[in-house]
Structure formats: structure tokens, C-alpha cells
Amino acid sequence: MSVLGGLASSLWLRILAIAERRLPALTRLRQPESLPILLNRRRIYVLPSMFGIGMATLLVIMQLGALNYSNNPALLLTCMLAAATWMSLFAGFRTLSGLALKGVTASECHAGGMMQLEFRFEGGERMRSGLRLNCADVSTAFCAPAHAEQRVLMAIPAQKRGWWRPGRIRAWTDYPLGMFVLWSWLNPDLAFLIYPQVEPSPPPLPGNPSHGQGVPAPGREGDYAGLRDYRSGDPQRQVAWKASARHGSLLVRETEGQVDENLFLSWNALAHLDHEHRIRRLAAWVLVADAAQLTYTLELGNAQIGPASGTAHRHACLRALALIPDAPE
Template sequence: MSALGARFQSTWQGLLAVAERRLPALTRLRAAEALPIRLHRRRIYVLPTAFGIGFGALLVIMQLGALNYANNAALLLTCFLAAAAWMSLFAGFRTLAGLELVAIHAAECHAGQSLPLTLHFLASARPRPSLRLRIGTHLFAFALAPGDGPGISIQLPAPRRGWMRPGRMKLWTEQPLGLFVVWSWINPRTSILVYPAIEESAPPLPHGSGQLGERFSAGDGEEFSGLREYRSGDPQRRIAWKASARHDGLLVRESEVPVDDNRVLSYASLHGLEHEARIRRLTAWVIAADAAMLSYALELPELRIGPGLGHSHRHACLRALALMPDAP
């Protein structure tokens, strides 16, 4: 059964691919496009749902019954019901029309975790309840109140490291009665970087934890070479409060930690592990070193980053790891 379903699915996908190649005009709105994406009337489609078709058949039966018995009260009731059903089409259309996706924000995510995405829609004057979104096989339902909202948070699985595209989303609603489905395709040209997975229970950083404890106990003994302006992501404990008070903005101590060649996180040194396992361990070490406020350098086959410490350094290392080519 599932084999048949899979075959049907693959045939369907093949047909769609052919249609998109041959009839670009018909399917152009399925191609990726830059944000913001506004759902104007030419890209909104409407069809009755299965329930809508059944309801229509029921209305026809009711109408015939009322006509047959020459019963005008029943006919009037049926007419009202049918008219309301039809008006629900316009209400559904209005729910979707003019909707504008302005931004997609992603939080940090490692492969294997779920990727938290926030979709920001342009504030609109009217409420838009019962909107539904399908990305691949994942379904989400949400409502947009009038005015600026906090954005819609969804979670997508991120199985692989590297660039990830949310891909084509189907945005639809069956609002208000479930009789008509109003839908549109959104395919934002947005890529999100997924960091590599973190090795669980990774061995400690090269060259021991004793040194680590010493550093923390050092407290005021820590030497620093100077002050620089605060950048977002700097740990709070590095802020020089006294110096900042005499200054316009916050200042951060830049410590001059003697570069310890022993804390080089090297891809080459991890022989014995396969490619992806090495990347996972390096990722775990980068995170551990950053959390422990140890300066570190990352050595990859064709790239050396650092030594350094801080948000941007960590990001550069994780990015390099995420974008490592696949195993040869």
C-alpha cells in the first residue's frame, strides 16, 4: 500500500517537474522569490473542499425537496443557507488576500534539532484567523490579529548541517465554514545556516580541565590589554562597568590571553574518526571552549580560524564547520 502511495507520489512529483519546465508561466509563482512576498489576487486560488462539494449536493437536495412540496418557507431557508455558504468564499479570500510575508528569522540551530523559525507578516487592518501553513509534511495553524504581531513561530526539523531552505510553503485557509479552500504558494529565497550536530558526551577539550579551573579562580588577576566597545553577544562578566560609567556606551575588557597552542582544535589531529564524527566533535569543543571562555583556534584542512574568543569568532568557527564539504 505504502509502496503504491510512494510510487504515486513520485509520479506526481515528476509530472509537476515537467509542468514547471514546460509551463513556466503557469507555475512561476512556485519558483523562489525574494522577500517580501505579497499575496495579491493573481496568486490566490480557490476550490471547494470535499465537504464543500458534499454540502452543495445537500443544498441541491434540500432545494429540490422544498420545490417539490411547493414549500416557500423551506425554500427561503435553503436559499439563505446557500447564500451564506457562497459568501463564505469571499470571506475566505479576504482572509488570505493582501497578506505579506516580510521576514523570516531563524534562531541558532544544530543539525538533528528542530529549527525554530519566526515568520513576520506585515501588519494588516483586518483579522486573519485560521490560517494554515504546510512546509513539506509539516502542518501549522495560526491566526493573525489586526496590527503588528510578534510573528509566527514554527519549528522545522533540520536533519543536515549546512545551508537549509525552508522551501515551498503552502499557505491556505478554509475559513470561515470549511466549504472552500483558499490557497497560495510561497517560496521565499531565504537560506538558513544549520550548524553541525554536537557530539554528545564529547571528550574534554585538548589539554585538560586543571588549567580551566585555574583561570576561573584567577578572578582579578586576569590581565587585559585594553577596552573596546560592547558588541552584542559579549558575555556580561566581561563588561567593564566602572570604565563604562565614564563613557557613552558599554565597554568590554579585551583580555590578552597568551595564545596557548595546545588549545588548537584541529581536524587533522582527530584521526581515527570518520569525517562527520570529527565535525561533530569539533563543534562540541568550540561550544565548550566558548562557554568556558577559553581562547581557541580551529584548524580545518583548508582553513585556520583564530585563535580568538567571542561571539563572532564562535560563529565563524561554527559556520566553517557547517559548510565543510561532505566526505569524499
Template sequence: MVALPQRAPAGPRQQLRRRFQAWARPRRPEALPVALDRHRIYVLPTRFGLFFALLLGVMGLGALNYNNNPALLLALLLAAAANASLLLAHLQLSGLQVVAIGAEPVAAGTPLELRLHARAAPGRERRGLRVDCGAATTTLSLSEGSGQASLLLPTTQRGWLDPGRLCISSIRPLGLARAWAYVWPQTLLLVYPAPEAHGPPLPPGGGSQAPVRLHPAGDDVHHLRAYRRGDPRRAIAWKPSARRGALLVREYEQPRGADVVLDWRQLSALAWEARIRRLARWVDEAEREGRRYRLQLPGQPALGPASGAQHRHACLRALALLPAAGER
């Protein structure tokens, strides 16, 4: 009951980049944390760096042609600075450690916020770090040796989202060279099914009557308790208060509605994915109304009856991981 991993949609440039990534390290998903070392950091000149190298070549040829020693010295000094920038760009990434990635599940069609946590040994200033994942890009700032970057990834379908390779790069300090490294986390992110936009209300309760809840405007008196500042005057029980010599307040009770049963079999008239979207909508609606609900899916034990964030996550996760219509 696991949906196939999905990838964020990529344009032609990202597709071409993925072809070249097949030769880069790492070549398979890896468990976190991951440390970036010299074996997986790549350095190449930028467009500005190529132009700068061409300019230095012209300067060097001109200085040799005209036997101009000051111009030749300047060209050599600039070449040494450019060579040093390659090393410094490499050191921006060397020793960086990607600790973890994570994201809160969202409904399909809603951007998913991927959070990347990184740290590095203190003592070396790292600036201009950039994180790319497909078409999404952001900056990574390290404060006191640790930092976090957030990326918004598009989601198109329910199930597991494979973020793929993450690229961490830098062009500091001079912008002449770009150093980058890939991280391929062995982590899948969950995407809930998109709820139905418009549909019928919740089905009537079919389970057992839920326990009562205290409510200041209920129907029956549940018990008397001591007065607390802010209690309404109409709730004060004056006769019992006079007998006890202390203010007492009535607590009322109001029964909750019966448990809602969300049964897959009752939606047999709908298509496979339409059933999933309607059940996802009913789960959210039951949570908003504070109702207890039970979800019954094919080939699985019933979930609930219960309510709350954990129960909602369990139900939406089960709906998200249902096989596709052609795979059941």
C-alpha cells in the same frame, strides 16, 4: 564549500502535494517581502462544503418537485451564504504580506524553529490563518496588522536547509471553503553539524599565552582599587588603606590557559564526518570553559584565536558548510 540544500522529510501525502504544487504559483523561489494577491490565492470547497452543496442540491430538487416556495427560498438563501463564504475566505488572505523568515542555527538532529513574520493593512479582521511547511503546521495571529508564526522543522544533516514552499490557508468564516496561497522564500537556513556524543577532552593549548584575567581567588596581586560594597573582608589591603586613609581592595590576576588549536590534520585517523562532529564538540567545549581557540580547516584560513558567540558561529558555520566526503 557549500553543502547541498536539504529538505525536511515528507510523507506520502506531502509528496503528492508537492507534485500538484508544480502547477501553482509561485513556480520558483522568490525574494521577500511577498504580497498575496488574487493571482496566487486558490479557493476550493472543503469536505464539509461539498456535503453542504450536495445538501442544497437535494433541497432545491425537492422544493422544485413539490413546488414548495419557502423551501426553495431557504435553499437559495443558503446557497447565497455559501457563495459569500467563498469570497470572504479569499479576503482573509488577500493583501497579506510575508515580510521575512528566519531561524537560529541548531545542531543536526535538533528541531529548527522557523519564524515567519507577516503583516497586513489594518481595518480588516483576519482570523483562522494557518501556516504549513511539510508536516509542520501552526497558526498565524495578526495583532494590529502584524504577527509572527513559529514552525518546528526537523533537521537530519548539516549544511543548508531549504524550507521549500510555505502554505498559508484559512477556512473562515463558515468552514465551507479553504483559501490558500504559497510562498516560496529564497532563503536557506543553516544547520550546524551534530557534535560528537562522547569523545576525548580538549587538546592541550598550543598557541600563545592569553592575557590575564582578574579573579578574586587568583595567585598574584594585580592592583589595588577602591572598596566597593560587597567586597570580601579578606581582600581588603589594611596597611595601604591606613596610609591612604581609605579602604583599598586587592585585585588578583589569574592567567588564562594557552590558546587551544583545533587542527583538522591532527584527526587524520577519523572518518570525514567523524572529524567534523569531534571538532564541533570541541568548539562547544572550549566555549563552555571560556578558552580561546583557533580552528584550522583544509583549504581555508585559520579562524581565531578568539572566543565568544560570533567566533563560535563562524567556526560551526565553516564546519557545517564543508563538502561531503564524496565531494571534496
């Protein structure tokens, strides 16, 4: 039974693909659209499901048998089942009609990981149950409450760095009886940036040419350099309790090993690595330097980003690395 079900599902998908290619009404929604996107009756399509086709066949056989044997109760039952099946089509249509996609946001992610997409739907004046959403071969089910926004989360594999477009998103339902499949296409004009994949175990940060020495890692023992405000994760043994009591806030003793130096993360210095490996190495160093709250400069050929530090600088560096053209073949 499972094999027959798989063959039937595969055949059905092929029929839908052929219909989309042949029928202009199904392919007219391929152009990107600005948000919000409202689903109306002109963009909702319907076809009977495999279960619906089987039910229709059964109803035809029941009707022929009732007429052949002049069985009025059987004829009445057949008509009632046919009416319920037909009304389920309108119930499903009302589920999709009026649904609005208000916005789409994505979380920060790196190639090889998962991008968390958040869709914001608005149901309008009535509750909508049994909705499904398909995006990039990932499917999820949700309901849209009346007079409120519904946030739908989907985890999409981030396969390659650079700009990524969701493409056409399929919103569909077989509510309430599964007799009909109703669907519509959403094609928001959006693109999300996927940052480069990060090297799993990068070597230590490179030395600073202007100082002629390496950059020590935070927390390493060294000569006393001063006091700074406490940061989450600092060991208690480095807290200057007496000085903290005088100033009314936690202060931490900082050694020379923790003083920020101006790092130079250079593309040309990694000439011994291949194109993508260079990008992964630099992305890993950017994250390490940012976690250590160091000031650093990213040099990509003739372009230079920094020196700076902080979240905005990290995003600028990762963005530049993500948009580096692919290596020529």
C-alpha cells in the same frame, strides 16, 4: 469514520498534487521571491473542501425535494443556505488577499535539533482570522491583526548540517465556514545555516603543542595567577572580597588552571575518526572552549581560523565546520 476520513484526506492531497503538476497556473510560483511578498488576487487559489462538497450535495437534494413537493419554505431555506455558503468564499478570499510576508528569521541550531523559524506577517487594514501556515511538513495557525505585525513561530527539525532553504510555504484558510479551501504559495529567497551535530560526551580538550601540556578545565585548583572580573557562575569561595572592596567591583582569584591557553583544534589530529565524527568532535570542542572563554584555533587542513575567542569566532568556526563537503562515497 476515522479510516474513511483519512482515505478522503489522502485522496484530496493526491488530487491537489496532480493539479499542481498539470496546471501551469498552480506551478508558476515555484521560483524564489524577494521579500516582502504580498498576496494578491492573481496568486490565490480556491477549491471546495470535502465538507463543502457534501454541503453542495445536500443543497441539491433539498432543492429537488422542495421543487417536487412545491414547498416554498424549504425552497427559501435552501436558497438562503446556498447564499451563505457562496458568500463564505468571498470572506475567505478577503482573509488571504492583502496579507504580506515581511521577513523570516531563524535561530541558531545544530543538526539533530529544532530550528525556530519566525515569520513576520502584516495584515494591512483589517483583522485576519483563521490563517494557517505549512512549512516543511509542520503546520501552525495564527491571526493577523490590523495595522500591526504578527510574529509566527514554527519549530522545524534540523536534519542535516549546511544550508537549508524553507522552499515553498503554503498559507491557507478555510475561514469562515470550512466550505472552501483557499491557499497561496510563498517562496522566499532565503537560506539558513544549520551547524553540525555536536558529539554528546566529547573527551577533554586536546593539549597545546606549543606548550607541551594539556589545557586544564576552568575551576581546577592550581597556583595563584592573579585577579580578574567576576563572571556569572564563578563560585563564591573564589571571590577576593578585600580586593573587591578596594576596587569597587567584584574580583575573582584566578588559578593557573583557569588561565586561557591557545588551543589548537586540528582536523588532521582526528584521522582515526570517520568524516562526520570528526566534525561532531570539533564542533563539541568549539562549544566547550567558547563556554570556558578560552582562546583557540581551528585548523581544517590548510585552512586556519584564529587564534581568537568570543561569539564571532565561535560562529566562524561552526560555519566552517557546517560547510565542509560530505565525505566521498
